[in-house]
Amino acid sequence: MPLDGLFVHAIAHELNEKLAGGRITKVHQPYQNEIILVVRNNQTNYPVLLSAHPAYARAQITQIPYQNPKTPTNFAMFLRRNLEGARLDSVSQVENDRILHFSVKTHDELGDEQTLLLTLEMMGRHSNLFLVREKDQRILELVKHVPADQNRVRSLIPGATYTLPPKQDKENPFDSTLGTLATILLDQEKDTWAKSIQQSYQGFSTQSAQALVKDLVDAPDALKTTKEWLANFNQPKPTLFRSEKGNLSYAAFPWNQDGEQQSFDSLGELLDAYFAGQAEADRVNQQAATLVRLVKNELKKNESKQKKLEQTLVDSENAESFKVKGDLLITYPHLVKKGMQEVEIENYYDNNNLLKIALDPRFDGLQNANRYFNKYRKLRSAKDYVLEQMEATQEEIDYFSSIQTQLSVASPKDVEDIRVELVEQGYLKEKTKVKTKGKQTKKPKHVMGKSDQFVATDGTLIEVGKNNLQNDQLSLKKQNRHKIWLHVQKMPGSHVLIDSENPSEQTLTEAAMLAAYFSKARDSANVPVDYLPAGKLRKPNGAKPGFVIFEGQQTLYVTPTAQLVQELRK
Structure with a gap:
């Protein structure tokens, strides 16, 4: 189901149950439209993600690690000044809409108690996050400033009065007697029930309405069935569905839906599992747009170069034919006159069969012969150089293919490692700050991110390098020499x-x-994976980061699944 009003009802219930009465200890803004509040309640720290992302707007307790920018944004600094140390009084939903109020008790500049509302509107591209003073509904700050010419319905700038989005004339199903439902079921055809429920009640997406209708079709008591169905959102049993094609969907409880089902202990864990791949990929694309473009251009350039080298190699294989043509022209120069485009000469190398020879009309026979001899000498000497260049170009293609794969499976914390590597390899220029008067501060040394850690079913630690710097650290450390190392066979990973x-x-x-999942073979079946002790790995002199050679490996064939990765994640 999409994040509709019914699901937000369940989220509000879970967040209020876990967070109400807690203290906001930290505020971070790791991504453009997303805030992390760390709320401490009942001796537990809860990282709460409030996302106003156009495609992934949501509120949840998350366990997905995030990395803060070196310099906090103005919005983050404003929230810190007003919210850190304050008490989160409650989390409430506006009727059955996709709007949540986080009510915060704090003090103003004079020390008087005041209530601030951190209001999250989860409405697609119109999603936004506001800090509002409850007393006069004044907007203190918001994550997306919207000029008046882009939204004439309400003002979305600091200092304006906060007003709710235009209300639809629909009933809140949780507060309603559901009297309209009887009319729908009695007076309309079954195939219109879902649409009519959507039009009559707040918060129903198409999927939610269809799921309710499935339960109503054969129900002896429609009103009782509907109330029981709605009650599931107060006591959710978070469920992730996976279709035969691998598509994911989710619901607050396991309603009638085809596909493999996976249960979670909380809605936060469910949303982590659902959004992990999509949202992380989007964040990586935002942060690594320059790197993605660089890698794409380098691959295109080297693949084009490889094709030209291959053609040159084919030409060099035909070098003898140029020598033959030169010999014939120098033997029978009198047959060629200036202005001729071609000539046919008996080829004494081939039983005197006639050989057609293309000519440059500007030259006579001897001069054309010299042109063919020059081509012959160049191609003979170029062959070794071309083979050398083809090997070097293929190494570049392999290298950038591996970087491309790493970007496709990277989390935001891995992007900086990849950027640093490309700078060190000379493919990317390091940004230089404009010098200012006064003391110059020394640039801090880059600290490499940690490899991803997983725990096998029997409790054994498994580490996964997400970029070449991490790969070298894992594979070539002396203390790791006797541990078992794995890599997908003959493919970036x-x-x-x-x-x-x-x-x-x-x-x-x-x-x-x-190893198969974090590789180019992520969506393949029966993927060959090589394994051997790490001590058998060798790195050739001058090899690029992440490149190793080995022998004596054994091979396993496996089919990777996202579900196993989620289960093993530490």
Whole structure:
């Protein structure tokens, strides 16, 4: 189901139950339209994601790690001044709409108690996050400033009065007697029930309405069935559905839907599992747009170069034919006159069969012969150079293919490592700050991100490198020499290390599935994965980051699944 009013009802219930009465200890803005509040309640820290993203707007307790920018945004600084240390009084939904109020008790500049509302509107591209003073409904700040010429319905700038989005003339199903439902069921055809429910009640998406109708079709008591169905949103049983094609969908409880089902203990865990791939990929694309473009251009350039080299190699294989033509022209120069485009000469190398020879009309026979001899000498000497260049170009293609794969499976925290590597390799210029008067501060040394960690079913630690710097760290560390190393066969992918010299067969299979999942073969079946002790790996002199050679490996064939990756994530 999409994030409709019914699902937001369930989210509000979960957030209020876990967060009400807690203290806001930290405020971060790791991404453009998303805020993380760390709320401490009942001796537990809850990272609460409030997202006004156009495609992934939501509110949830999240366990997905995030990385803060070095310099906090103005919005983040404003929220810190007003919210850190304040008490989160309650989380409430506006009727059955996709709007949540986080009511915060704090003090103003004079020390008087006041209530601020952190209001999240989850409405697609119109999503926004406001900090509003409850007393006079004044907007103190908001994450997206919208000029008056772009929204004439209400003012969305600091200092304006906060007003709710235009209200639709629909009933709140949780407060209604559901009297309209009887009319719909009695007076209309079954195939129109879902649409009529949507038009009559707040918060129903198409999927939600269709799911309710499935339960109503054969229900002896429609009113009772509907009330029981709605009650599920107060006591959710979060469920993730996976279709045969691998498409994901989610619901607050396991309603009638085809596909494989997976249950979660909380809505936050459910949303983490659902949005992990999509939202993370979007964040990476935002942060790494320059890198993605660079890698794409480098691949295109090198693939084009490789094609030209291949053609040159084909030409060099035909070098003897140029020598033959030169010999014939120098033997029979009198047959060629200036202005001729071609000539046919008996080829004494081929039983005197006639050979057609193309000519440059500007030259006579001897001069055309010299042109063919020059081509022959160049191609003979170029062959070794071309082979050398083809090998170097293929290495570039392999390298940028691996970077492209790493960007496709990267999380936001991995992007900076990839950027630093491309700077060190000379493919990307490092940004330089404009010098200002006064003391110059030394640029801090880059701290490499940690590899992703997973725990096998038997408790063994499995580490996955998400970029070449992490891969080298995992694969070439002396203390890791006796641990088992894995990599997808003959394809770009992550280096995987099992923290054991003699892992169980199940752990080995799970690690192989991680290696396949974090590779170019993520969506393939029966993926070959090589494994061997890390001590058998060697790095050639001058090799690029992440490149190793080995022999004596064994191979497993596995089919990666996103569900296993989620289950093993530490």
